[in-house]
Amino acid sequence: MAGPPTPRMKALEAKVVVLGKEGVGKTSLVVRYVGKIFSKNVSPTVGASFFTFKMTVDNHRVKLMVWDTAGQERFRSMAPMYYRKANAAFLVYDITQYSTFENMKTWVDELKTATDTPMVLCVLGNKCDLKDQRKVQSDEALMYAASIGALFFETSALTNEGVQEAFLRLSLALISLSKSAPNCGLITKDYDARRKSEDFLSFPPSLLLLREQIKEEEEKEEEEKKVGRCC
Amino acid sequence: MADSPGRPDGTDDEDQDVLIGEEPGASVHPMLATEDSYEELDYDLNIEAPITEQRERLASGTIASIVEEHTGPASAEEVGTEATELENDVERSSLEGDLSNLQISEEVTQRRADTVPDRQDVPNDTDEEVLQNREAGQREIKDEDIHSSVWRDHKKHVFILSEAGKPIYSRYGNEDKLVSLMGVMQALISFVQDGKNNLRSIVAGGRTFVFLVRPPLILVAVCRTHESQQQLLLQLTYVYNQVLSVLTYSQLSRVLETRKNYDLRRLLGGTEKFLDNLLNLIDQDPSFLLTAVRCLPLDSTVRDTIGHSIQSAKIKDLVFAILIADNQLVTLCRMKKYILHPADLHLVFNLLNASTSFQAADSWIPICLPKFDSAGFLHAHISYLDNSKACLLLLTVDKMMFFELAKCKEKIVEKLKKHHCIEAINRAVAGGGYRCLEVGISDLRHFIYKSKSTAQFTAPELEAPYREKEERARLFNMYQYVHQRVHNAARPLKIMFHVGSREAMLGWVTTGFELYAVFGPLATKQVAILAVNKLLKWIKKEEYRLFILDPPEF
């Protein structure tokens, strides 16, 4: 036998909450990452949606259980239920609306006071495809993220820019958190390789309906274009 | 006249010969509240019943009692509702000028003192933020110019304002631009109220104005349609219920009591879409007109299997499990002691109908079902099963129960898959219901049949000539018209035959059912009566497929 034995795969389960004002693109980001799709007409979240998905990073099978919240005022009182046992939080704002950046900070303050276990924070400036409408400068957001010890990325759910990287780096941070703070609530187990085949890279079944819907939308648009021409 | 099949005694005799309790779709196991919606409406608008009874009707605390049952009274949240009554003068009067047809009816103001301790604080806000909030979900109709004829010519406007006259919602146009109009409405209402009366409706300029005062809100409908005041009031009540479903009555009244000028739109953010959708449904779906629920036609053995599968996954604190496909009820499993009101179920249908968000992932939302308990939220786990058209809602009183319910759902899905029930539902949805032809009455074009004892109705799919949108709307208006005639409070008809230029419609109301049947324009009343007797027999024969007669319980 040649070479050192490869280290055993570990399995890590983590709870992630996505916070930020409604309309900044939280659902679009999650759907983009989980389903590799973008729908212009993604329906505003009501209450909160729960996604799970898995990825392999750094010899870990990471299962993320993601609460995508609505971000509306009236659901604010429900929020503790979603971040209570979270191991990580995406804090999303829209780079074209300064108020969403300010709103995002109120979430950080709430997290700081309401949770006591260590948590990975990741600030996301979304809609970075709309550069000409930018209202929040990268530097300001970066400084802020640094001040709270958070990761920072600018993303676009539309073009996919930065999305993969954000999720990947979040997972890596979770892995190192699980090592550095063993009682942070993160569970690592030895990974059972027999299950490997079934749980990777299949299209998430929960998004099949959405994908069909996007197809229909596109077809409809095509048709409308055709109709539009003859009028 | 055509040789009519059926019983030889099919005469003009308007007396029914269907035995009470034997009507098609009758059941002694109701899962839905079956009060007559107009009686209920009148009751709510005009409370004269003794105080104790009132309390029962207005009673909240159902959720508290479920919590109590499971945790013991000591830890139960204190929820109580007081109802007090104010006597008002009975008087008829009229205003001058344009408002010559003003109707004023006596009404007892209804006040509820909420003794719920502060569970949710009144949030602070600024109006600019509200505007920003709303930028996210802009509606196209928002851009409409309210001075344009397009805006004015809409068939039915609906407005919601606070008692202080602050705009909250307008079906068309941006309500921010309607401040002065809403101010006038508010002034009108308070002017009449000062005279210890309540404003119900005005007929002026070819339009009907209907007002529903539900402190702390005022709801107004302005229509060019031929719907009756009662029908419109009922519709406004649905709209009011929709507001409660996202806020609860407790929160609504507390917020507006604390700050009269509070901009409620802040708390209602994202609700506009549901109000818009509700109003569109009301204009085309007989469920609202009939205060009844439509069931997905399904083989009774399949429905029973689905019921058992859900029953067997029972967990503590699961109050209702509702399975819906294609805007129709597949089954409803409930805690023994509790029944649902169709009006509450309409809110659930509207929720699913108005948003595709639930299709992307399992959701967890607080929802208030005002007829069930207007003081608090139930929590709903919502998921489309196995990417089918079937959507399962699991309702509980505990806001921390998402993961337990997620497991419960998994169990249900497993059972349903094992018995191929999801395929059966998909097939039933794809089939698009049943055809009128199946009944075997040649001149019968369409019908709606409501079984009163179960608050369920059935109707065949709409076929030619009602495929076109305009024709469908025309047919629906005709149903509304006949419905209004057979329910007219002043002169209710048991049976009514209406002959129009393009079709004839028979409306028939008994203690057990309501039936509306559409025939060709040449049909006579006699033929129609013979036909509906045959139709009743057919529905009776099919009743286990068309209705839920043995609803499962936990």
Ligand SMILES: Nc1nc2c(ncn2[C@@H]2O[C@H](COP(=O)(O)OP(=O)(O)O)[C@@H](O)[C@H]2O)c(=O)[nH]1
């Ligand atoms: N141009 C652009 N639009 C986006 C992007 N992400 C989301 N949106 C749009 O922003 C709106 C709100 O998105 P949504 O995901 O519902 O936001 P959420 O309320 O935070 O979940 C939708 O119309 C999206 O199509 C993005 O990266 N770029």
Ligand SMILES: [Mg+2]
């Ligand atoms: Mg969302």
